[in-house]
Amino acid sequence: MKQKNAYISVLLVTIFCSFNTPKPTAKLPYKDASLPVEKRVADLLGRMTTGEKIRQLDMYWGHEVANMQGHDAVSMSDSARINIGTEGIGSVHDLYPLTADVSNQIQRYAVEKTRLGIPVLFIEEGLHGYEGLGSTTFPSPLALAGAWDTTNVHKAGRIIATEMRAHGVAMVLGPVLCLPRDPRWGRVEETYGEDPFLSAANGVAMVKGLQGNKLSNHNSVLSEPKHFAVHGIPEAGSNTAPVNMGEREARSSFLYVFEKAVREGGAMGMMAAYSEIDGIPCVDNKWLLKDVLRGEWGFKGFVLSDLGAIKMSLNNHQIATDAADALGQTFTAGMDMQFYDFPHVAFHEAMNKALASKKLSMADLNRAVSNVLRVKFMLGLFDHPYIDIDLLKKVNHTDESRAVAMKLAQEGISLLKNDNNILPLGPNVRSVAVVGPLAESTYLGGYANKMGKGVAILDALKQKAGNSLDIKFETGYTADTSAARQNEYLDKAINMVKQSDVAVVVLGEDINEVGEGKDRANLDLNKQQSRLIEAIYKTGKPTIVVLFNGRPLCINWVAKKIPAIVESWFLGETGGLAIADVLLGKVNPSGKLPMTFPRSVGQVPFYYDHKPTSRHVYVDQDTSALFPFGHGLSYTSFEYSNLKIAQPQIPLNGSANVSVTIKNTGKVEGEEVVQLYLRDVIASVTTPVKSLKGFKRINLKPGESGTVQFKIDNKELMLWNRQMKQVVEPGEFKVMVGSSSEDIRLRGSFYVK
Numbered sequence: 073m074k075q076k077n078a079y080i081s082v083l084l085v086t087i088f089c090s091f092n093t094p095k096p097t098a099k100l101p102y103k104d105a106s107l108p109v110e111k112r113v114a115d116l117l118g119r120m121t122t123g124e125k126i127r128q129l130d131m132y133w134g135h136e137v138a139n140m141q142g143h144d145a146v147s148m149s150d151s152a153r154i155n156i157g158t159e160g161i162g163s164v165h166d167l168y169p170l171t172a173d174v175s176n177q178i179q180r181y182a183v184e185k186t187r188l189g190i191p192v193l194f195i196e197e198g199l200h201g202y203e204g205l206g207s208t209t210f211p212s213p214l215a216l217a218g219a220w221d222t223t224n225v226h227k228a229g230r231i232i233a234t235e236m237r238a239h240g241v242a243m244v245l246g247p248v249l250c251l252p253r254d255p256r257w258g259r260v261e262e263t264y265g266e267d268p269f270l271s272a273a274n275g276v277a278m279v280k281g282l283q284g285n286k287l288s289n290h291n292s293v294l295s296e297p298k299h300f301a302v303h304g305i306p307e308a309g310s311n312t313a314p315v316n317m318g319e320r321e322a323r324s325s326f327l328y329v330f331e332k333a334v335r336e337g338g339a340m341g342m343m344a345a346y347s348e349i350d351g352i353p354c355v356d357n358k359w360l361l362k363d364v365l366r367g368e369w370g371f372k373g374f375v376l377s378d379l380g381a382i383k384m385s386l387n388n389h390q391i392a393t394d395a396a397d398a399l400g401q402t403f404t405a406g407m408d409m410q411f412y413d414f415p416h417v418a419f420h421e422a423m424n425k426a427l428a429s430k431k432l433s434m435a436d437l438n439r440a441v442s443n444v445l446r447v448k449f450m451l452g453l454f455d456h457p458y459i460d461i462d463l464l465k466k467v468n469h470t471d472e473s474r475a476v477a478m479k480l481a482q483e484g485i486s487l488l489k490n491d492n493n494i495l496p497l498g499p500n501v502r503s504v505a506v507v508g509p510l511a512e513s514t515y516l517g518g519y520a521n522k523m524g525k526g527v528a529i530l531d532a533l534k535q536k537a538g539n540s541l542d543i544k545f546e547t548g549y550t551a552d553t554s555a556a557r558q559n560e561y562l563d564k565a566i567n568m569v570k571q572s573d574v575a576v577v578v579l580g581e582d583i584n585e586v587g588e589g590k591d592r593a594n595l596d597l598n599k600q601q602s603r604l605i606e607a608i609y610k611t612g613k614p615t616i617v618v619l620f621n622g623r624p625l626c627i628n629w630v631a632k633k634i635p636a637i638v639e640s641w642f643l644g645e646t647g648g649l650a651i652a653d654v655l656l657g658k659v660n661p662s663g664k665l666p667m668t669f670p671r672s673v674g675q676v677p678f679y680y681d682h683k684p685t686s687r688h689v690y691v692d693q694d695t696s697a698l699f700p701f702g703h704g705l706s707y708t709s710f711e712y713s714n715l716k717i718a719q720p721q722i723p724l725n726g727s728a729n730v731s732v733t734i735k736n737t738g739k740v741e742g743e744e745v746v747q748l749y750l751r752d753v754i755a756s757v758t759t760p761v762k763s764l765k766g767f768k769r770i771n772l773k774p775g776e777s778g779t780v781q782f783k784i785d786n787k788e789l790m791l792w793n794r795q796m797k798q799v800v801e802p803g804e805f806k807v808m809v810g811s812s813s814e815d816i817r818l819r820g821s822f823y824v825k
Contacts (some may be wrong), residue, residue, distance in 0.1 A: 083408075084253050084557060086152070088590075089369045091259060092472070094124060097306070100119075100431065101115035101220070102115040102116035102119070102454070103454065105191075105455045107453075109446060109449045109450060110446075110567055112449055112454075113442050113445045113446050113449060114442075116188065116190070116445055117438060117441060117442055117445065119188060120188065120441070121159075121418070122427070122437075123159055124159045124160065124187070124188065124190075124436070125437055125441045126419070126420050126421070126423045126424070126437075127160060127161050127162060127438055127442050128160070128161075128162040128190065128444050128445065129162055129408065129409050129410060129418075129423075129441065129444065130161060130162050130163075130409070130410060130416055130417070130419055131163045131164070131165050131195070131376075131409060131410060131411050131412060132155060132161050132162075132163065132164050132165070132168025132736075133164075133165065133166055134164055134165060134166045134168065134170070135166075135167070135169070136151070136152065136155050137149075137152040137155055137156065137161070137164055137192075137776070137790070138167060138178065139175075140173055140485060142732060145414075145505060147400065148174075148177050148178055150182060151162065152178070152181075153181060153185075153676045154475040155217060155416075156178075156181055156182055156185075156186065156188050156262060157186070158185070158186050158788075159186065159187065159690070160182055160186040160188065160189075160190045160192075161182070161191065161192060162185075162192075162193065162409060162444060162794075163193040163194070163195050163243075163409065164178065164192055164193070164194050164195070164619070165195045165196065165386070166196070167193075167194065167196070167411075167679070168194070168196075168203065168204055168205070168522055168791070169204055169205045169470050169549055170194070170204060170214075170239050170240055170241065170458065171239065171240070171461075171464070172238065172240050172459040172461040172464060173461050174240070174241060174377065175240025175241075175459060176240065176458045176459060176461070178192055179192055179240070179457045179458060180189055180457075180458070181454075182457075183457050186594075188457065189454075190445070190448070190454075191448060191453035192453075193242055193243055193444075193447070193448055193453065193455045194240050194241045194242055194243070194586065195241070195242075195243040195244075195245065195296075195376075195419055196236065196241045196243075196244065196245070197244070197246070197264055197519045198232050198236055198241075198244040198245070198246055198247050198282075198293075198517070198519075198618070199212070199213055199245075199246045199248060199518055199519045199520075200212050200213055200228070200232075200517060200519070200520060200644060200800060201215065201235075201477075201516075201524075201644065201645075202232055202236045202239065202241070202521070203519060203520065203522055204235075204236075204239055204241075204521065204522070205521065205522060205523045205524070206468055206469055206524075207235045207468060207469060207521050207523070207524070207807045208231055208232075208235060208468075208469050208470075208473040208474060208476075208477055208645070209238075209477065209482055209520045209521045209524050209526070209644040209645040210228045210232075210476070210477045210481075210518075210556070211245060211477070211480050211481050211484045211517070211518045211642065211643040211644045211647065212261045212262070212263070212353060212444060212516075212517030212520075212642040213248060213263055213274075214260060214261045214262070214263060214265060214514065214620065214622065214623075214641050214642075214666060214667070215265065215480075215481070215484035215517075215640075215641035215643050215644075216228070216274060216480060216484060216640060217263075217264040217265040217270060217271070217274055217484075217666035218265075218483075218484040218485070218486055218641060218663040218664060218665065218704075219480050219483035219484040219595050219663060220270070220478065220483075220663070220664050220666075220767055220768060220769065221483050221744045222273050222274055222276075222277035222477055223277075224476060224483070224553050224608055225274050225277040225278055225281065225480070226277040226278070226280060227281065227282040227476050228278070228281060228476055228477070228480060229278045229279070229280065229281015229282045229295075230278065230281045230282075230284065230291070231281075231473045231476060232244065232281070232282060232293075233282045233283070233284060233291055233293045233471075234291040234467045235282065235464075235467060235469070236293050237290055237291055237292065237293055237459070238290075238459065238460075238463045238464040238466075238467050238468060239459075239464065239798050240459045242294060242451045242453065242734060243293055243294040243295075243296060243341060243451075244282055244293050244294070244295060244296065244297055244448075245298065245299065245343065246278075246282075246295070246297070246519075247275055247278045247279065247295070247297055247298075248262040248264075248275075248297075248298055248299070249263070249264070249266070249271060249272075249275045249297045249298070249329045249330055249333060249335055249717050250262075250298075250299055250303045250304030250326070251263070251265075251266055251267075251268060251271060251304045251326055251329065252261050252266060252304045252305075252378075252623075252667065253264070253266055253304055253677040253679050254304070254305050254306065254308075254309040254310025254677050255309070255537060255595060255623045255624045255667065255670070255676065256308065256592050256593065256595065256623075256676065257306060257309040257310075257311065257591055257623075258309075258311060258587050258588055258589060258590035258591045258616070258622075258623075259311065259518070259588050259593070260542050260622060260623035260624075260667070261517055261586060261587065261622030261641070262495055262518055262588075263622060264334065264517065264610075264666060265665075265666025265667045265701075266324045266653075266666065266667045266668060266679045266680070266681075267588070267680070267681060267701065267764050268326075268328045268329055268681075268763075269677075269763065269764040269765060270326075270334070270666060270764060270787075271329045271484075272329045272332035273330060273767075275297065275329055275332060275333045275337065276294070276332050276336045276337040276760060278337075278677070278766070279295040279297065279333050279337030279338065279339045279759055280337050280338070282295040283337075283338060283339070283340065283422075287340065287450045287451050287452070288451060288452030288455070288456070289452075290456075290459075290460070290463065291404075291467070292451075294340050294341050294373070294447055294451060295333075295337070295339050295340065295341055296339070296340075296341025296342060296344070296373075296376060297330055297333045297334075297339050297341070297342060297343070297355075298345070299343055299344070299345035299346070299347075299352060300330055300342050300345055300354060300360065300361075300365070301322065301327055301345060301349075301360060302315045302317055302322050302326040302327070302345075302347070302349055302354075303315065303345040303346070303347050303354075304326070304598065305317070305677055306347055308591075309590055309592070309676070310314070310591050311346065311588065311589060311811075312346040312384070312388070313349045313519065313675055314345060314347060314349075315347045315348065315349050316350075317349065317350075318350075319476050319655050319792075319796065320757065320792045322349070323792050323796075323798075324791065324792055325681075326743050327364065329683065330342075330365075330566075331369055334369045335369055335370070338373075339373065340372065340373030340374075340447055340450065341373050341374065341375075341376065342365065342371065342373065342374075342375045342376070342380045342409075343375070343376050343377070343378055343449070344357075344360075344361065344375055344377050344378060344381060344407060344430055344761075345378055345381065345615060346378050346381045346384060346387060351371075352739050352741060353381070353389050353391065354381070354386050354799065355377050355378075355381045355384075355385060355402045355405070355407055356385055356391065356401045356402050356713075357406075357726055358390070358403045358404070358405040358406060359374055359404055360406075360644055361405050361406025361407065362405065362406040363649055365406070365540050365652075366406070372443075372446065373443065373446075373447055373628065373730050374408035374409060374440070374443035374444050374446070374447055375406060375407055375409070375443075375488055376408065376409045376411055377402070377407055377409070377410055377411045377413060378411060379411045379412055379569055380411065380413055381411070381412040382398055382399065382402045382407065382410055382411075382413040382414075382666065383395075383414060384814060385398045385402065385516075386398040386740045389500050391725070393795050394422070394632065395414050395418060395419075395422035395425075396422040396423075396425035396426040396431060397420045398422075399414075399419070399422050399423055399426050400426035400429070400431030400432040401430065403423075403426075403432050403436050403437065403440055404431070404432055404433070404436050405746070407440065408439075408440040408443045408444055409440070409444060413657065421424075422438075427656070428760070429595060435562050437707040438602060446470075446492070451699075454801075456736075461772060474645075474646065476660055477644055477645060477646050478646040478649065478650060480644075481643040481644060481646045481647050481649075481650035481655070482650045482653060482654070483575045483637065483655050483662055483663055483743075484640075484641060484643060484650075484663050485638060485640050485643070485650060485651060485661050485663045486638070486639040486661065486663035486664060487636075487637075487638055487639075487654070487661040487663075487704060487706065487707075488619075488637040488638065488639050488665075488703065488704070488705070489631065489634070489635065489636055489637040489705070489707040490635070490636050490705055490707075491635035491636065492635055493707075494574075494614050494616060494635050494636040495616060495636050495655065495657075495707070496655060496656055496657025497541075497574065497655055497656055497657065498657075501541065501573045501574050502541065502542060502571070502573055503531070503541065503542040503543075503544070503571070503572040503573045503574075504541050504542070504543050504544075504545060504573065504574055504575075504576055505544055505545075505565075505568045505569040505571075505572035505574070505576070505613075506529070506530050506533060506544070506545045506571060506575075506576050506577045506578070507545070507546055507547070507565050507569065507575060507576070507577045507578070507604065507608060508547065508548055508569075508577050508578035508579060508601070508604065509547045509548075509549070509578075509582075510529075510530045510578040510579065510580055510582070510620045511528065511530040511545065511576075511618075512528045512529075512530055512531075512545075512547075512579040513526075513528060513529075513578075513583075513620060514526045514527070514528050514614065515620075515642060516642065516644055516645060516647075517585050517622065517641075517642030517643075517644060518587040518588060518622070518642075519587070520643075520644070524645060525645075526643070526644060526645045526647050526648060527645070527646065527647065527648035527649050528648050528757075529576075529578055529620070529647075529648045529651050529652065530543075530648075531547050531565060531648060532648030532649045532651065532652035533576070533648075533652045533655065533656075535649070536649065536652040536653065536656055536658065538817070539650070542572075544568050544570050544572065545559070545568075545642055546564045546565040546663040547561055547565070548561055548562055548564075548565035548577075548600075548604040548608075549562060549600040549603070550599070556810075557584065557817050558600070562603070562607055562665045565604065565608065566607055566608065566611060568756065569608050569611050569613050569744055570611050570613065572613065573612050573613075574615070574616065575608050575611075575614070575615045575616065576615075576616045576618060576655065577604070577605055577608055577615060577616070577617050577618070577629075578617075578618045578620055579597055579601045579604075579617055579618070579619060579620070579623070579630070580597075580619045580620035580621035581620070581621045581622055581623070581625075586621065586622035587622065588624065592623075594626070594672075594673050595623070595624065595625050595626040595672075595673055596625070596626050596627075597625065597627060597630070597672070602629070605617065605629075605630060605634070606629070609633055609634065614635065614636075615634050615636070616634070616635075616636040616637075616638065616655070617630055617636070617637045617638070618640055618651060618655075619637065619638065619639045619640060619641075619765070620640055620641075620642070621639075621641065621642075621643055623667075624667050624668065624669040624670065624699075625669070625670075626669075626671060626672055626673065626698070627698070628671055628672075628698065631699070631762060633786030634714050638654060638661070639663070639665065640653070649750070657707065660706055660707045660708065660740060660741065660743065661702050661704065661706060661707070661744045662704065662706060662742065662743040662744065662745060662769070663680075663745075664700060664702050664703060664704035664745045664747075664812065665699055665700070665701055665703045665704060665812075666701070667686075667701060668680055668699070668700055668701045669681075669697060669698040669699035669700075670697065670698060670803050671693055671694055671696075671697070671698045672693060674690065675688050675690075675695075675822075678697065679701070680697070680700060680701040680702075680762070680813040680814075681701075681760040681761070681762060681763050681764070681813075682760060682761060683758050683759075683760060683761070684758065685758075686760055697814070699725050700812050700813050700814040700815075701812065701813040702745075702747050702764070702811070702812035702813045702814075702815075703811075703812040703813075703814070704745070704809075704811075704812070706738075706743075706744065707738070707740050707742060708736055708737070708738025708739065708740045708741070708742035708743045708774070709736075709737045709738040710734055710735065710736060710737065710738075710742070710744045710772070710807065710811065711734070711735040711737045712732060712733070712734060712746075712810065712811075712817035712818050713732070713733045713735070713818070714731075714732060715730070715731075715732050715818040715819075715820050716730065716731045716732070716807060716808070717729070717730050717807060717820050717821075717822050718731075719822060720821075720822050720823065721822065721823045721824075721825050722786075722822060722823075722825070723785070723787055723824070723825060724800045724802070724824060724825075726786055726824075727781070727783055727784055727785050727786055728783075728784040728805075729781065729783050729784075730748060730766075730781070730782045730783075730784065730807060730817060730820075731779055731780065731781045731782070732746065732779070732780050732808070732809050733777055733778070733779055733780075734746060734770055734777065734778055734780055735772070735776070735777040735778075736770065736772035736773060736774055736775060736776050736777075737775075738774060740774060741771070741772070741773045741774065742771070742772065743769055743770065743771045744769070744770055744772070744774075744811065745765070745767055745768070745769055745811075745813065746767065746768050746769075746770060746780045746809065746810075746811075747764060747767045747809070747811065747813070748764070748765055748766035748782050748784075748807065748808070749762040749763060749764055749765065749807075749808040749809075749810075749813065749816070750762065750763055750765045750784070750788070750789075750805050750806065750807060750808070751763070751805065751806040751808070752789070752791065752801075752803065752805055753803060753804040753805065753806060754803050754804070755791055755801055755803070756791075756793050756794055756801060757791060757792065757793060757794060759791060762808060762813065764813070765784055765788045766782040766783075766784065767783070768780045768781075774779070786800055787823065789805065800824060801824070802824050802825055803823065803824060804821050804822075804823050805818045805821065805822055805823070805824065806819065806820075806821050807819065807821060807822065
């Protein structure tokens with residue numbers, strides 16, 4: 073009886089609970105992963121207060137949202153919870169060292185403790201490797217461009233994205249797609265060189281590598297090309313100086329690269345530049361941010377200002393009366409997020425003031441918020457906000473990643489000169505004098521792994537040569553400016569060189585001379601380096617110069633006197649090893665210059681695809697380039713023959729197929745970068761004397777021949793005519809195929825009818 077009563081009691085409780093337990097509420101539309109992204113964005117936007125919207129357009133510094141102790145990120149701080157509050161925040165930047173555990177803690181608070189649960193977007197640097205500790209560091213972008221190998225650049229992008237996402241980072245500030253037509257600019261090393269076609273090819277490869285097949289995958293990050301736009305040719309090479317250029321030239325070259333990144337690469341981020349174009353700051357340029365980027369190219373991502381660029385409208389450009397005016401102008405023009413421009417409280421107040429004064433419409437605020445939210449949905453942050461904390465140890469700095477970094481470093485080295493085949497170092501060389509402080513440098517390049525170090529050239533030579541070479545080292549000069557100390561260091565270097573078979577002198581740029589904010593008035597070697605190389609030359613010993621630099625330098629004396637010159641740029645963590653391989657002949661160099669080397673600053677801007685009237689004729693110096701774009705020698709030789717143009721005539725919407733035979737006529741295996749240039753002979757507007765329109769790598773054994781094929785798409789024949797319409801015009805197009813922009817081996821023509 074007791075059992076029966078107990079059963080009845082349980083049954084009654086169950087029935088009672090079934091009537092009184094709240095039925096599960098329907099999932100809010102913005103939390104429903106089965107709905108299209110645009111519907112989720114619209115639903116969430118409709119639920120947000122103005123304050124919540126404004127906070128999505130703000131960026132928070134990493135240390136504001138984590139309690140950092142030394143190099144260990146241990147937990148969220150109380151102040152972080154206050155900063156995130158119940159309204160949430162848009163993004164976090166500069167949180168090093170970031171681990172998946174820390175990003176998960178911050179994300180968990182944002183998702184579970186704020187009113188709407190909007191996840192945080194973690195944004196970091198990763199131009200040639202995630203900037204966090206322990207990541208794989210690839211060659212600097214200029215060196216990547218020198219490899220002329222978009223397949224491996226794409227692989228590098230995939231690796232960078234995988235390592236970043238494993239830390240919790242979902243957006244990378246890159247790649248840099250500026251065309252550095254003024255090498256005095258300190259950020260040249262961050263670019264893919266002066267040519268639109270080469271820069272676009274590498275830019276698309278990197279964007280696709282970073283973003284992968286689907287942004288929501290655990291190994292993909294949002295790519296944000298920068299600096300939009302026309303930022304690479306500022307007045308006097310100064311980082312934030314005005315840019316003076318017309319629309320036609322901007323569209324034909326500088327904007328072309330960004331358009332490719334958006335249309336072909338699918339880039340979902342964009343950074344507006346510091347500079348002004350024709351009197352309008354890029355951050356306030358509606359034509360640039362709305363009409364071109366979104367209207368013409370179909371860009372669906374969000375635009376971030378360069379750090380402090382919006383504030384420059386107030387303090388530097390002086391086109392705004394206060395913060396509300398500056399923010400009203402930039403968000404109306406098409407900006408979507410500030411980058412530390414104004415403190416958080418001031419930003420919030422100024423945005424509300426701009427709305428109240430009608431300097432910013434609610435429609436433009438909603439547009440900006442929607443663009444940020446769209447990206448967060450596409451990244452899968454709403455549906456899978458947390459990172460597997462065990463993933464990092466599986467994907468970070470693997471042997472495979474390091475192998476790709478090494479391959480790109482080897483390919484990025486350009487042999488500029490090799491008189492009498494002084495390189496590679498042969499069996500007759502028993503002792504080598506390595507000279508110059510830069511031979512001990514482990515610098516990785518700008519925006520690289522903050523705690524990482526490369527392998528110095530000196531150490532790499534010792535490692536690679538083993539006991540086969542006696543390698544000695546002297547710096548040759550010192551930071552001590554006293555004449556006695558300088559002479560002491562120089563004398564030691566000279567005596568060492570005299571007792572050696574050959575000298576390897578490392579010259580170039582110290583880290584204090586190159587990088588963001590380190591623009592230069594001249595491009596010469598400093599006086600200490602010039603004095604050093606001239607003294608070593610006078611010893612009569614065979615001398616090799618290795619350049620360790622982030623921009624082209626004016627090395628006229630070196631180019632004239634020194635028999636062998638190797639351009640290495642900044643090659644990342646495996647750079648020294650790659651240089652040693654080239655010097656010792658373990659690797660045959662195949663890199664080509666992605667930039668022209670001027671003879672003097674007086675020639676700047678000096679780039680190969682100039683207009684016909686840009687002749688650079690002077691009475692006081694040689695007018696040619698010191699080393700031309702695309703130049704790079706090999707330890708073997710290549711013969712070009714049998715140029716074929718399959719279609720001598722094509723329609724306006726047609727394409728041309730070009731093939732050429734390459735033969736290795738030397739004694740060692742080698743790889744050649746075959747380059748195809750076009751010249752539009754007669755056009756309605758002026759066009760460059762030649763423009764790169766194709767390149768291919770081909771590896772050949774001694775005596776081996778191979779065929780290289782190019783397809784010239786009609787889009788690469790287009791120009792912006794007098795009516796500012798992009799069209800293909802009828803007429804002759806000259807075809808030039810060769811080993812550099814100046815070393816043209818074969819010529820032909822086809823006609824557009």
